Amino acid sequence: MTDLSNSLAAADIAHSLHPYTNARAHEDQGPMIISRGEGIYVWDSNGKQYIEGMAGLWSVAVGFSEPRLKAAALAQMDELPYYHTFTSKAHAPQIRLAEKLVEMSPEALTKVFFTNSGSEANDTVIKMVWYLNNALGRPQKKKFLARNKAYHGVTVASASLTGLPGNHTDFDLPAIPVTHLTTPHYWRFGAQGESEAQFTARLLKEIEDTILAEGPETIAAFIGEPVMGAGGVILPPEGYWEGVAALCKKYDILLVADEVINGFGRLGTTFGCESFGFVPDIMVLSKQISSSYMPLAAILVSDAVYNAIADNSAKIGTFGHGYTGSGHPVACAVGLENLKIIEERDLVGNAARVGAVMQAELARLADHPLVGEVRGTGLIAAVEMVADKAARTPFDAKLKLGAKAAEFCNEQGLIVRAIGDALALCPPLIVTEDEVREIVARMERALDATQAWLAAEGVI
Numbered sequence: 401m402t403d404l405s406n407s408l409a410a411a412d413i414a415h416s417l418h419p420y421t422n423a424r425a426h427e428d429q430g431p432m433i434i435s436r437g438e439g440i441y442v443w444d445s446n447g448k449q450y451i452e453g454m455a456g457l458w459s460v461a462v463g464f465s466e467p468r469l470k471a472a473a474l475a476q477m478d479e480l481p482y483y484h485t486f487t488s489k490a491h492a493p494q495i496r497l498a499e500k501l502v503e504m505s506p507e508a509l510t511k512v513f514f515t516n517s518g519s520e521a522n523d524t525v526i527k528m529v530w531y532l533n534n535a536l537g538r539p540q541k542k543k544f545l546a547r548n549k550a551y552h553g554v555t556v557a558s559a560s561l562t563g564l565p566g567n568h569t570d571f572d573l574p575a576i577p578v579t580h581l582t583t584p585h586y587w588r589f590g591a592q593g594e595s596e597a598q599f600t601a602r603l604l605k606e607i608e609d610t611i612l613a614e615g616p617e618t619i620a621a622f623i624g625e626p627v628m629g630a631g632g633v634i635l636p637p638e639g640y641w642e643g644v645a646a647l648c649k650k651y652d653i654l655l656v657a658d659e660v661i662n663g664f665g666r667l668g669t670t671f672g673c674e675s676f677g678f679v680p681d682i683m684v685l686s687k688q689i690s691s692s693y694m695p696l697a698a699i700l701v702s703d704a705v706y707n708a709i710a711d712n713s714a715k716i717g718t719f720g721h722g723y724t725g726s727g728h729p730v731a732c733a734v735g736l737e738n739l740k741i742i743e744e745r746d747l748v749g750n751a752a753r754v755g756a757v758m759q760a761e762l763a764r765l766a767d768h769p770l771v772g773e774v775r776g777t778g779l780i781a782a783v784e785m786v787a788d789k790a791a792r793t794p795f796d797a798k799l800k801l802g803a804k805a806a807e808f809c810n811e812q813g814l815i816v817r818a819i820g821d822a823l824a825l826c827p828p829l830i831v832t833e834d835e836v837r838e839i840v841a842r843m844e845r846a847l848d849a850t851q852a853w854l855a856a857e858g859v860i
């Protein structure tokens with residue numbers, strides 16, 4: 401991969417422990433050093449150009465090196481590079497961004513709390529929900545419902561909500577009361593002969609049975625990504641979210657939409673909850689909020705949630721929570737400009753239009769001998785490889801086929817994310833029709849290369 405004589409690579413190996421990385425393999429292989437980005441492209445330190453098919457970490461909506469975001473950051477650095485928002489302090493970028501988010505979001509969401517990351521935001525949600533239920537005199541109502549394969553972050557509490565084994569194993573997690581329910585993925589978890597409607601009904605029954613078994617008076621909130629991202633780009637079956645929302649209402653359970661990936665146009669609608677016809681009590685936003693040029697996340701809450709917290713803060717004397725960087729002025733200024741660009745260039749509409757082309761192009765890959773399922777909506781998708789198409793049997797996990805196929809994508813000049821044996825795509829929202837055709841063409845060549853490799857290894 402990288403030439404290890406390269407001094408940057410050697411320095412990286414010498415000094416860095418990377419997130420989500422096999423550290424020993426990294427010592428052998430070295431880093432892939434990305435040195436510049438422009439639009440949908442990035443370049444590595446050898447000068448090779450890639451289409452960033454994942455928009456970084458599902459996040460660079462407006463593309464790399466957008467001059468308006470740089471200008472917004474510089475102007476804010478000149479004016480007021482830092483101030484906090486504790487003890488009633490405020491500043492224009494935080495005020496204006498909160499106002500903008502409330503204007504864009506479902507009407508029921510009226511107040512905003514800022515954090516630096518999606519993990520901190522979900523951690524904050526847990527604390528808000530606990531604080532609120534204590535304030536309302538129901539201290540036993542503390543448990544969360546989440547789903548297997550959910551991704552809600554990596555802090556002690558948010559990683560507890562995450563439903564991926566890699567985030568729990570040897571971290572002594574989960575550490576908060578949470579029950580993980582069946583992943584709403586019909587193709588993978590639908591039973592033999594079960595219709596999609598029956599699958600939805602089974603999952604909703606599982607949720608209701610869990611609520612009744614645990615006692616509704618103990619269940620505080622249900623959290624979910626409208627479309628699951630890091631767990632494998634999983635679209636819920638028809639009627640799932642309407643059913644979840646109805647159960648939350650029936651049992652007085654707060655519904656939390658984690659829109660960290662879905663938010664700001666990814667599905668071709670401004671927010672994922674719009675796509676599935678529900679309105680959450682709490683919505684969590686990050687990533688595309690600032691195109692990740694600056695670390696920023698926001699929690700939007702309903703009047704009812706706000707009022708319970710506000711009343712209790714008056715009683716105790718404060719809402720004792722917040723970060724040095726909550727509502728950081730440079731991050732908020734960049735976020736505000738980023739949201740203006742998303743609106744002015746109609747990037748949500750672009751995600752719907754170009755997304756439809758991407759999905760149609762990808763649908764062709766369903767005929768590829770390695771492909772079991774092509775799934776997606778708007779500008780997010782995954783192509784999952786299986787050993788047996790009809791039986792949907794996965795390849796032996798020891799082959800690490802997804803990672804291998806992602807390497808072949810790299811060779812083709814396309815960065816994707818391997819999630820097990822699924823290849824995820826989530827390009828910047830500025831991507832064009834021609835570019836998505838090119839993305840799919842490169843992925844198809846990588847799948848052919850993967851098939852040839854499997855044949856050479858004697859696996860197929």
Ligand code: PMP
Pocket residue numbers: 457516517518519520522551552553554625629630658659660661686
């Ligand atoms: N929620 C979702 C849905 C996410 O995809 C992520 C990050 N991939 C997070 C929360 C956590 O965000 P962060 O990495 O900024 O802590």
